[in-house]
Amino acid sequence: AATGLVPFKDLAGAVPVGLPTNDDDPKRMHVLCYQGTWVLAPHLPGIVSIQRSFVSRHGDVVLTSPPKCGTTWLKALAFATMARGTYPPARADEHPLVRLNPHDCVPFMEMLFADGEGMGKMDALPSPRLMATHMHHSILPASIKDSADRKIIYICREPKDMVVSTWHFARRAYPDLPFSDLFEAFCDGTSATGPVWDHVLGYWNASKESPEKVLFLRYEEMLRDPAANVRRLARFVGQSLSPAEEEAGVAMDIVRLCSIENLRNLDINKATASSSSSRPFPNDSYFRKGEAGDWVNHMTPDMARRLDAVMEEKLRGSGLSF
Numbered sequence: 462a463a464t465g466l467v468p469f470k471d472l473a474g475a476v477p478v479g480l481p482t483n484d485d486d487p488k489r490m491h492v493l494c495y496q497g498t499w500v501l502a503p504h505l506p507g508i509v510s511i512q513r514s515f516v517s518r519h520g521d522v523v524l525t526s527p528p529k530c531g532t533t534w535l536k537a538l539a540f541a542t543m544a545r546g547t548y549p550p551a552r553a554d555e556h557p558l559v560r561l562n563p564h565d566c567v568p569f570m571e572m573l574f575a576d577g578e579g580m581g582k583m584d585a586l587p588s589p590r591l592m593a594t595h596m597h598h599s600i601l602p603a604s605i606k607d608s609a610d611r612k613i614i615y616i617c618r619e620p621k622d623m624v625v626s627t628w629h630f631a632r633r634a635y636p637d638l639p640f641s642d643l644f645e646a647f648c649d650g651t652s653a654t655g656p657v658w659d660h661v662l663g664y665w666n667a668s669k670e671s672p673e674k675v676l677f678l679r680y681e682e683m684l685r686d687p688a689a690n691v692r693r694l695a696r697f698v699g700q701s702l703s704p705a706e707e708e709a710g711v712a713m714d715i716v717r718l719c720s721i722e723n724l725r726n727l728d729i730n731k732a733t734a735s736s737s738s739s740r741p742f743p744n745d746s747y748f749r750k751g752e753a754g755d756w757v758n759h760m761t762p763d764m765a766r767r768l769d770a771v772m773e774e775k776l777r778g779s780g781l782s783f
């Protein structure tokens with residue numbers, strides 16, 4: 462960590478050298494092993510900067526997830542739920558989610574902090590602030606982890622579906638990425654933000670220890686009953702739906718507004734370019750099938766058994782299973 466006075470701009474980019482890396486594989490996304498977690502190279506300066514400079518605030522809500530587990534959906538749902546006073550979800554035509562991609566409603570901390578100016582931008586946001594990160598629980602700044610009134614909402618997903626979703630997404634940038642290479646990276650823990658078992662276990666254990674601080678959501682449960690999960694989310698952030706809102710069907714309004722059918726048909730989300738210079742992937746790449754179980758179309762039964770066995774072994778004794 463930095464000690465003494467350092468130029469503000471240097472807080473980002475002052476990353477450790479000599480980290481283990483997969484740099485020799487041009488087909489794969491470039492990852493580095495930082496504090497026991499495999500981070501995407503473009504995210505590392507932001508992570509270092511977050512750890513050094515992020516100061517949380519009363520009421521902050523941090524959305525956390527491994528990539529391709531429903532982050533976009535969670536951003537939309539949390540934003541729509543927490544902003545419902547200002548932007549009623551029933552008036553869907555006027556809602557910000559109709560003109561903005563969910564990633565433009567909730568900042569991604571790793572990229573926001575990449576240029577050393579993230580804290581200034583975060584300071585400018587009014588409370589309550591909503592933000593997102595793919596960081597493991599173990600490397601979150603103490604400012605988020607240690608205060609009871611900073612809330613964390615985590616979402617994870619069945620790991621085989623996560624591999625499939627990651628492959629489709631990554632191929633937008635790495636068209637030659639063999640599915641088997643990505644699969645191997647998941648199994649050996651070196652996939653982006655891996656090891657995936659450590660990612661889920663960190664938040665799982667934190668949610669068991671402090672359920673009022675960490676809400677642990679699963680993509681498949683959200684698909685099964687999205688309205689119940691909107692209510693959970695609202696209660697968790699201290700904004701339970703009132704009897705009048707229940708009567709008016711607000712939970713279902715939020716679910717409809719944030720459904721993949723609705724979002725992916727909006728012009729902003731059909732765009733084959735990115736609406737942000739800090740996000741290299743096009744807007745339409747965040748919306749694909751939005752279903753559970755697509756792994757059967759991509760994995761052999763042997764591959765499925767192997768990843769299941771890895772996860773089972775790593776999660777044994779935790780009370781968590783997929």
Ligand code: A3P
Nearest residue numbers: 529530531532533534626720721748749750751
């Ligand atoms: P698939 O590739 O399996 O379709 P992330 O947002 O973390 O990048 O995750 C992307 C996955 O979430 C993709 O899964 C995508 O289709 C799905 N998704 C995006 N928006 C969604 C929504 N509103 N409802 C359900 N799933 C959604």
